[in-house]
Amino acid sequence: MENTNKIDGSNIKSPSIGGVGEASYIDLYKSHHESIKKHSASVMNGLRDASFAQFEKLGFPTVALENYKYTDLKEVLSIDYGLNINRIPIPVNPYDVFKCDVPGIHSYLYFVVNDGFYPVTDPRNTKLPDGVIIGSVKEVAVTHPELLTDYFGKLSSTKEDGLIAFNGAFAQDGFFMYVPENVVLDKPIQLVNIMRADVDFMAVSHNLIILEKGAKAQLLVCDHTVDEVRFLSNRVTEVFVAENATYEHYKLENTHNKTTNLSTLLIDQANSSTVLANVITLHNGVTRNMIEIDLDGEGCETELCGMVIADKNQQVDNFTSIIHNKPNCNSRELFKYVLDDTAKGAFTGKLYVAKDAQKTAAFQTNRNILLKKTAKMRTKPQLEIYADDVKCSHGATIGSLDETAKFYMQARGISESEARLLLMFAFTNDVIENIRIPALQDRIKMLVEKRLRGELSKCEGCVICQ
Amino acid sequence: MLEIKNLRASINGKEILKGLSLSVNAGEVHAIMGPNGAGKSTLSSVLTGNPAFTVTEGDVTFNGKNLLELTPENRSREGIFLSFQYPVEIPGVSMVNFMRTAVNEHRKYKNLEPMSASDFLKLQREKKELVEMDSKLANRSVNEGFSGGEKKRNEIFQMAMLDPKLSILDETDSGLDIDALRIVANGVNKLKTKDNASIVITHYQRLLDYIVPDFVHVLYDGRIVKSGGKELAYELEERGYDWIKKEVEGE
Numbered sequence: 001m002e003n004t005n006k007i008d009g010s011n012i013k014s015p016s017i018g019g020v021g022e023a024s025y026i027d028l029y030k031s032h033h034e035s036i037k038k039h040s041a042s043v044m045n046g047l048r049d050a051s052f053a054q055f056e057k058l059g060f061p062t063v064a065l066e067n068y069k070y071t072d073l074k075e076v077l078s079i080d081y082g083l084n085i086n087r088i089p090i091p092v093n094p095y096d097v098f099k100c101d102v103p104g105i106h107s108y109l110y111f112v113v114n115d116g117f118y119p120v121t122d123p124r125n126t127k128l129p130d131g132v133i134i135g136s137v138k139e140v141a142v143t144h145p146e147l148l149t150d151y152f153g154k155l156s157s158t159k160e161d162g163l164i165a166f167n168g169a170f171a172q173d174g175f176f177m178y179v180p181e182n183v184v185l186d187k188p189i190q191l192v193n194i195m196r197a198d199v200d201f202m203a204v205s206h207n208l209i210i211l212e213k214g215a216k217a218q219l220l221v222c223d224h225t226v227d228e229v230r231f232l233s234n235r236v237t238e239v240f241v242a243e244n245a246t247y248e249h250y251k252l253e254n255t256h257n258k259t260t261n262l263s264t265l266l267i268d269q270a271n272s273s274t275v276l277a278n279v280i281t282l283h284n285g286v287t288r289n290m291i292e293i294d295l296d297g298e299g300c301e302t303e304l305c306g307m308v309i310a311d312k313n314q315q316v317d318n319f320t321s322i323i324h325n326k327p328n329c330n331s332r333e334l335f336k337y338v339l340d341d342t343a344k345g346a347f348t349g350k351l352y353v354a355k356d357a358q359k360t361a362a363f364q365t366n367r368n369i370l371l372k373k374t375a376k377m378r379t380k381p382q383l384e385i386y387a388d389d390v391k392c393s394h395g396a397t398i399g400s401l402d403e404t405a406k407f408y409m410q411a412r413g414i415s416e417s418e419a420r421l422l423l424m425f426a427f428t429n430d431v432i433e434n435i436r437i438p439a440l441q442d443r444i445k446m447l448v449e450k451r452l453r454g455e456l457s458k459c460e461g462c463v464i465c466q
Numbered sequence: 467m468l469e470i471k472n473l474r475a476s477i478n479g480k481e482i483l484k485g486l487s488l489s490v491n492a493g494e495v496h497a498i499m500g501p502n503g504a505g506k507s508t509l510s511s512v513l514t515g516n517p518a519f520t521v522t523e524g525d526v527t528f529n530g531k532n533l534l535e536l537t538p539e540n541r542s543r544e545g546i547f548l549s550f551q552y553p554v555e556i557p558g559v560s561m562v563n564f565m566r567t568a569v570n571e572h573r574k575y576k577n578l579e580p581m582s583a584s585d586f587l588k589l590q591r592e593k594k595e596l597v598e599m600d601s602k603l604a605n606r607s608v609n610e611g612f613s614g615g616e617k618k619r620n621e622i623f624q625m626a627m628l629d630p631k632l633s634i635l636d637e638t639d640s641g642l643d644i645d646a647l648r649i650v651a652n653g654v655n656k657l658k659t660k661d662n663a664s665i666v667i668t669h670y671q672r673l674l675d676y677i678v679p680d681f682v683h684v685l686y687d688g689r690i691v692k693s694g695g696k697e698l699a700y701e702l703e704e705r706g707y708d709w710i711k712k713e714v715e716g717e
Contacts, residue, residue: 402554402556403517404554405554405555405556407516407517407538407554408550408553408554408556408608409556409564409567409568410515410537410538410539410542411514411515411538411539411541411542411547411548411550412542412564412568412624412628413539413542413543413568413571413572413575413628414539414564414567414568414571415539415571416537416539418567418571422556422559422563422564422567423556423559425558425559426556426557426558426559426607427558429558430558
């Protein structure tokens with residue numbers, strides 16, 4: 001890190017007054033809601049007080065709640081984090097510090113530093129196709145307010161969830177992307193979330209992505225931490241995929257083990273749309289990914305997959321829901337975990353098929369390998385099927401590496417450690433195969449191999465960006 | 467080359483090998499025959515270091531080294547090859563990657579540089595022809611979705627790639643039709659030199675029409691109870707194993 005400027009502590013509002021926990025955030029909101037609003041956009045402020053009331057009611061989720069029983073967030077939520085309510089610019093230039101090294105990925109590259117959109121200055125970002133808008137929610141609220149009003153908060157505001165309510169109360173900005181009708185983005189959009197602070201820090205942001213009819217876009221989100229302080233991010237992303245549109249969402253987390261990543265991804269699909277979401281956790285601290293995909297049109301194709309490699313005391317919880325509201329949709333879900341040491345993994349696969357969603361085909365698979373007896377995995381398929389003409393299946397397994405396969409390799413002269421590595425790599429391979437950006441697929445293969453070899457102990461740049 | 471003395475081995479506390487002795491020299495082909503449950507596959511497992519089996523007594527030396535002290539991978543690198551009775555499917559590991567890793571681990575053991583990609587491909591092409599293996603198989607996952615015959619051919623292909631000193635063919639004929647059997651046996655015969663040796667484990671004499679043994683041993687109840695030339699195989703084919711059992715029990 002070349003840039004060692006301290007962030008002026010007086011500009012960061014600490015919630016520590018009155019102890020750390022819900023109460024301190026409630027106090028913070030009450031005393032600072034005007035500043036919060038002043039530095040945000042009206043479309044966000046419109047929902048803010050209602051979100052706050054919801055947060056006051058719900059508080060932070062605890063293990064007493066069914067949806068949170070596998071991941072205890074109490075400890076990470078009691079840390080005294082700073083929040084950048086007055087939107088003081090963070091002294092870091094991501095374009096100087098991070099150089100993209102996915103060979104041949106040629107993406108449109110954007111940065112979010114903590115929870116603020118970083119102005120685009122990279123000349124590599126050639127002109128976007130006509131009508132495509134990428135920027136901060138705050139900025140777009142001024143330039144294209146009509147794009148926000150129909151969508152912002154439509155998926156998130158109905159959720160009864162303390163973390164989403166907290167996000168609604170405190171998020172002041174976010175990443176925005178709009179792809180107009182029948183526009184196909186020739187390159188992936190790459191969004192790098194950089195966490196940069198000199199004190200324990202919380203980033204809260206709310207992203208919005210809109211694909212109009214027949215549009216096509218790929219988004220790659222990389223979570224990346226720079227400093228050795230404790231970070232918590234609470235990000236909500238809403239995605240609207242209109243008729244015949246195709247959206248691919250890749251999320252790659254490679255953060256340090258003092259990072260808590262609480263992310264909510266809500267996707268709404270219209271008729272004949274296609275969505276692929278692939279959520280990969282290579283290195284982290286505590287992660288909870290809540291993902292919900294609503295199939296609100298007929299003939300949708302949905303692929304949701306993910307992979308976790310965790311060791312030491314890392315925790316990863318993927319809480320997923322696929323909601324089939326309309327007939328003739330196909331969904332496939334595949335999650336794989338490799339857990340070592342005392343790592344904890346959790347997977348929930350909710351699959352809801354509404355009464356009218358006939359001819360649904362929905363398949364869910366969760367497979368897990370525990371490398372040590374001390375690692376823990378909890379998996380819960382949760383199918384609710386109200387239609388009678390459907391094909392649905394689910395499977396969950398927890399096991400160790402295949403000893404016969406390992407011996408077979410050793411009998412060919414391959415060392416035990418190399419055999420284990422090949423098996424672990426093979427285990428995660430089908431999730432990697434589900435990456436449809438070839439350069440990214442190659443890069444992730446390489447990173448997974450490095451991670452499994454134990455050579456990727458901490459984020460290397462954003463993985464993608466060094 | 468291989469010297470087995472009074473070998474005893476068990477699995478889950480049950481003794482399977484009960485004092486087996488066998489000596490194999492370079493250039494020789496030994497056939498081991500015997501009824502079901504005699505310990506034929508246990509012998510191949512123990513020689514290759516399968517951790518499921520425990521050696522309780524006896525010595526095995528391979529080219530002067532104590533084989534039982536070596537890890538399975540080092541036994542392979544020293545030149546022991548087992549053609550598995552049931553080759554293992556490894557989804558997600560490509561044949562190419564698997565074989566390249568194996569070849570290079572062998573080279574590393576001999577202090578040789580890893581093989582270049584082009585040399586490896588050349589070697590692979592050459593050896594594939596030996597067993598008439600479909601080149602498409604090389605791009606698939608190890609044994610995944612291979613037919614019984616393809617799996618066995620793949621074993622011999624791997625044997626050709628690794629060029630072992632001692633190859634153990636465990637029921638290589640099982641599940642093979644006559645054409646596949648000929649191809650597999652042909653591959654084995656082409657790999658034979660005066661410096662290497664083979665142990666052919668089989669139920670039936672059929673395979674021995676193609677791979678002609680110098681010695682035939684009968685394994686029964688964990689021991690070699692009879693040894694002879696290739697004519698012993700014909701006698702077994704004709705008379706079955708009952709007379710051997712009677713001979714042993716009559717002792």
